[in-house]
Amino acid sequence: MKQQTFSSLQTNWKYRYCHGGTLRKSSKGRRARPLSSKEPIHLVFKVNKTAVRGGLRTPRTFSLINSLLKKYSRKFYVRVEQHSIQNDHIHILLRGGKRSQMQSFFRVLAGQFAQRLTDTFDTKHEGEKIWKHRPFSRVVKGYRPYRIVRDYIQLNEREAQGRPYSKSRLRGLTQEQLTELWS
Known part of the structure; x- marks a missing residue:
C-alpha cells in the first residue's frame, strides 16, 4: 500500500540530469545543478541577440571566447573536449574534476x-543583459x-562554417554523412 502511494508522485526523471536554460522558468530546473x-x-x-551586435562569430568576439575558454579551463582544471560557437549560443562538451571547480568555471x-x-x-552594465538564460547543462550518461x-x-x-542547414538533421545521420561531418 505504501509503495503505491509513491508511484502516483510526479517526478521529473527526464530532467534529472539537466539544469538551467528554459527549465529554470518551471519547477523542473530549480534544484542543484547536477554535475559529475x-x-x-x-x-x-545562450546570448541575447539584441545585446551583442553582430553575434558571437565576429572575429573579435570569436577570438575572445576561444581565449577565455582556454584560459579558464586551465585555471579550473576542466578539460574542454569540444566546443562550437554559433551566432547566438555556445555549445561546450567538457569534463571536470571537482564540483566546485566546474561551478567556478561556469560562473x-x-x-x-x-x-x-x-x-x-569597474562599472555596472546599464544596457540589456548579455545572457538570455542561465547556462543549460546536462550530464551525458552512457556512450550512445x-x-x-x-x-x-x-x-x-x-553549419556555422557554411554547411547547409537541414530540418531533418536531428533525425539521425547516415554513416556517409557522419564521415563527411568529421572529415
Whole structure:
C-alpha cells in the first residue's frame, strides 16, 4: 500500500540530469545543478541577440571566447573536449574534476565574457543583459548519448562554417554523412 502511494508522485526523471536554460522558468530546473566528475557535461550558453551586435562569430568576439575558454579551463582544471560557437549560443562538451571547480568555471566564464564584451570591469552594465538564460547543462550518461552530443556539436560547428542547414538533421545521420561531418 505504501509503495503505491509513491508511484502516483510526479517526478521529473527526464530532467534529472539537466539544469538551467528554459527549465529554470518551471519547477523542473530549480534544484542543484547536477554535475559529475566522471561523465562528460554538455553546456550551452545562450546570448541575447539584441545585446551583442553582430553575434558571437565576429572575429573579435570569436577570438575572445576561444581565449577565455582556454584560459579558464586551465585555471579550473576542466578539460574542454569540444566546443562550437554559433551566432547566438555556445555549445561546450567538457569534463571536470571537482564540483566546485566546474561551478567556478561556469560562473567565471560567463562573467568574464560579459564584462569583456561590454567593457564594464569597474562599472555596472546599464544596457540589456548579455545572457538570455542561465547556462543549460546536462550530464551525458552512457556512450550512445555521448556520441549523439558530440556529433550534434560537430554538426553545429560545420553549419556555422557554411554547411547547409537541414530540418531533418536531428533525425539521425547516415554513416556517409557522419564521415563527411568529421572529415
